[in-house]
Amino acid sequence: MAVLTKPTKPSAGEEQELLISGSEAVAEALTLADLDVVTAYPIRPYDTVMQAIAKKIANGKLVAEYIVAEGEHSQFEIVKHASTVGARVFCGSSGVGWMYAMEAITVTPALRVPMVALVGNRALDDPGAFGVEHNDALSVRDLGWLLVWIDTAQEALDTTLIAYRVAEDRRVLLPVAISADGAFLTHSQALTRVPPQEWVKKFLPPYDRGDLTLHPDNPITVAPQVNEDWVIEIRRQNNAATERAYGVIEEAYADFRKIFGRGPDNPWFEEYMTEDAEVILIGMGTLSLPVKVAIRKMREDGKKVGLIRLRWFRPFPYERLAHAVRRARVIGVIDRDYSFGSPFGSGVVANEVRAALYNAEHRPPLIGFICGLGGREVTLEDVHKATDICAAAARAGRAERGTYWLGVRE
């Protein structure tokens, strides 16, 4: 179980408690981060963030360029360029809007542009639907974007600040996409602590691209055309930056804890009642809530069940994860996504965890569950059912099937 450090005495100023949504919490963080350029194009549920930022600017709380683009592709192109000249930038989208921007999204990591984007997770069309699925953000998992999933409005605020710190670190300089479940996070208002500006100043240094800044005083050309003599070296550089992100993320969370007096010891994932757990469930985002509540009930009944809620998906914490499940007798991964035709027909996270454990000493049976697609609730019954299936596999020492779909009208 992740231990929250005890709040230390605030060094200057006081935190303020507000009743705000996850989207509004992101806007609070952007205000504290003194954002320079933001682009917007509406799509639900991300649009709640752009509205919250617009309100901040209109109310004089934030001074930033707010550019309404004519589509998502331009939205990502504009901030890419702004970031290259040294502006701290933000944008975001959801579902097919994110996909429409794909070409701009693809070129961003290679240019080492530290944009922070909010993906309000939404099912991809068709069918047109608003509800949450993680396939939109996961579609960029191989491209050099750092991907992090959040669970609460507080985590939305904190993670936005951390994202800038990691993205803009000269050792990294990569874009970060923060994934927030549509509805469950973007549209729910929870009590959230907003830190004072001084703390944020201490945590987040000004953005400085140094010799990579596009400026007349620093004549450079960005993104020349190249042939096969150059490409693989460029990819190798990107890979090195992604690997350095592991250490930078650890550093950022440690500093965050020191300055803000809260935040997890383990940046990568939250562990809930896993110390002695025989069954460990793994998932991302807000499905942690029904899973935790179901686990409390099962613990009352003497069942040893725990949860690992993944925050960072890129870079993927494979070593730490293998260590965390070393004593489990079975693992159940609940995917709020799909990967048709994949090994075992499992979701993306289940197969990622399988791969992470392949060389591990302890490799318990792993079962994938596909659940909660299109915004359907992951219910307490779903969690109980998944746990029962896992427990049976633990007793048998092997999983009968690789994947189960839960909560479908069968």
Place this chain on the structure above:
Amino acid sequence: MAHLVCEVVYRGIFQKNLASRITRGIVLSARKAGKWGIAFGRYGDSPQRNGIPAKDFAIVADSHEELEQHMARYEPKELHVTICVDDTLSKGVESWAWYGLQPINRLLLPDGHLLMTSLQSPAALLRDIHKKETPYHLWILPGQASFSGLWVYKEDHTEARILGALAKIEPQVLSLDAVAAAIREAEWGSDLKVESARKAYERIGGRRVEPTEGNPEVPYSFEMPKWWEMREGLTIPSIPVGKPVEGGKGYRPERNPYFKKYTTRTMRPVIDFDTCVKCTLCWIQCPDSCFDVTPDGLYDANMESCCGCGVCEAVCPVKDCITMVNESAFEDNQSQWGLWRQGKDAYQVWLREKIQDRATTVRSHGFRYRGQYEEELAAGPLETGGGALASGIPGENAGRKGVAPPVRAEKATSIVTGVPEAPGA
């Protein structure tokens, strides 16, 4: 360990900000007493659509862990309190998020509370509210469907009054002092609003509703198909062409068999078939193809598919031929033309009663001319809905249609059921 799960049922756009203020107010009031809370809208709803029923929720609890316990179901299935801010929703809720008709009291726990803003009597409301197997309490906060918080509309204190009433209904979770403190700090709050909350706390009255009371109709519902029963490729059958009726003399368009609009509307057209000139404008202009063509060439608005937009009234060239009337004046969805055919004199009596009653022909979900709301506010106290209503029949023809003074304060005899009702029943 005390906790409270509430919903606010409201009409899209018009009451979106009002509903949000109420749920935020509940959480912030509870926070004053050291409790935890969360406020959220039902995501599958479409609160940006005019008049579409939608829901907001507020959950508060003593501890964070207890709050999580009750948040674990994103859409609460059991409620302590349902707050309804438009009494036409007493007929039930058909939202974007939900198929079929959901009775307004459906999610209430036994002995739960239904708090409605309305100018109707409990007896009148209970003719619409569906029967429930367990008893509950009905509380009426006098007032019209409010637009408080919507753009330029004046504050009528509805959110503060609801919070004050709630402190009376659920004192173990919300104290009046906590409510007052939260209202004072809200961006929409003021000392005057605190005063309104206190008045509502003192004056609100409720009564117990027994399982024998209410509308006995079984609400419309249907079963959703299994995944393997659904057609592949995201295809659904189209609505087929309509069928002739009564030997080809009349015509009825086919309609979506799954999506009815019984409670989507807040008003419905009442048609004078004796003055209709068969110009076809209502039939052509209706965006929902809700008019059936009768064998005698008249146009009968079918209540399965009318969403109450008022376009027919606006385009009708004949004085008083089509008049939009508040849904609360009706207890069924029967064909008006069928009624007219049974007896034309009786129909005229029924028609006059409906269209001359200013209590039911005034707006329910929209103002029809600039300044109408200000006139209502200036005319009288808020608790009676702003006093006598300044003008009346909505629709673009309003200026040309004569308005008779109110003939009664309550609903009178229905010629359908034949049951008279004493005022104040």
